[in-house]
Amino acid sequence: MTDHAPLELEHFLPYRLSILSNRVSQAIARAYQDRFDLPMTEWRVIAVLARYDGHGLSAREVAGHTEMDKVAVSRALTRLVAAKRVARRTHDGDKRRSVLRLTAAGWKIHDAVAPLARAHERKMLAALSAEERRALKGILDKLAPVSEKD
Amino acid sequence: MTDHAPLELEHFLPYRLSILSNRVSQAIARAYQDRFDLPMTEWRVIAVLARYDGHGLSAREVAGHTEMDKVAVSRALTRLVAAKRVARRTHDGDKRRSVLRLTAAGWKIHDAVAPLARAHERKMLAALSAEERRALKGILDKLAPVSEKD
């Protein structure tokens, strides 16, 4: 019998990362979905519109800040606009661009969900020591570029 | 103007985790897919069958080890068996259970892909210092339980 050097999945970094991330995302996604009928994608759009309030971001810019592709953003916006959580106007100088802003309803969702999100993060971080928390930040900073698209 | 305390997505742990994991997974997935017509799910099945060689695992057991749900495993197996990468027999004492084994072709794939996987992991780890690598393991160990299903 040859030595096949089988890979031990449960110690394989990309695998562990994927499992962890999927579990976390799914838990959060379900929470938002159940309480606000708000899929993750839409939450992310709301989050960046809140963050860059007053800038009147375009869909392209939202895509940049959320790391979503433009199709996903477009679909999220369709629903958000329909639900009147986001107001979409057309850019004055460029009729292709949209100009996006949270409505009052959008802000309300944001203000309700943001603390939930933070609580979730805190719960995760609570499992770690202070050094581990610091280390994790550094690690993520270093790994992010490695995984970048060419 | 009220204080809306907007959430900064790019510093939000679950978000960062999700972005990182998705990028990594997708890069790897594409590599396997392109070279071996092997989706991640099927690779995972192969990996655990290789790991528990000789045990004649059932689909249920594969699901357990891969953290995939049984439907995903079933579908992956359909293709793997069709491609003769996995041999499926029926358990002697229990006709519901399948007994799964890698075929020679399955092993060949495994032996080709495993080093690729390891190389990918090495590339990630290379971005980190020795302490960071150690820290990361510990962090993943601690975070995994937090995210567990109830």
Add this chain to the structure above:
DNA sequence: AAATTATGGTTTCATTTGCAACCAGTTGCA
């Protein structure tokens, strides 16, 4: 200024994924 190329955004279609219902076989128990 007409023709080309590029950009913001949407639509379409094919594939993937998740969930519930389902089928077959097994176990527990009256």
Add this chain to the structure above:
DNA sequence: TGCAACTGGTTGCAAATGAAACCATAATTT
């Protein structure tokens, strides 16, 4: 035994995701 509850695995259907084609407008080239 015979019936209910359970388990391994598959199927079918609906929603999520991704890639390419597409439309309208803008910028660039000649």
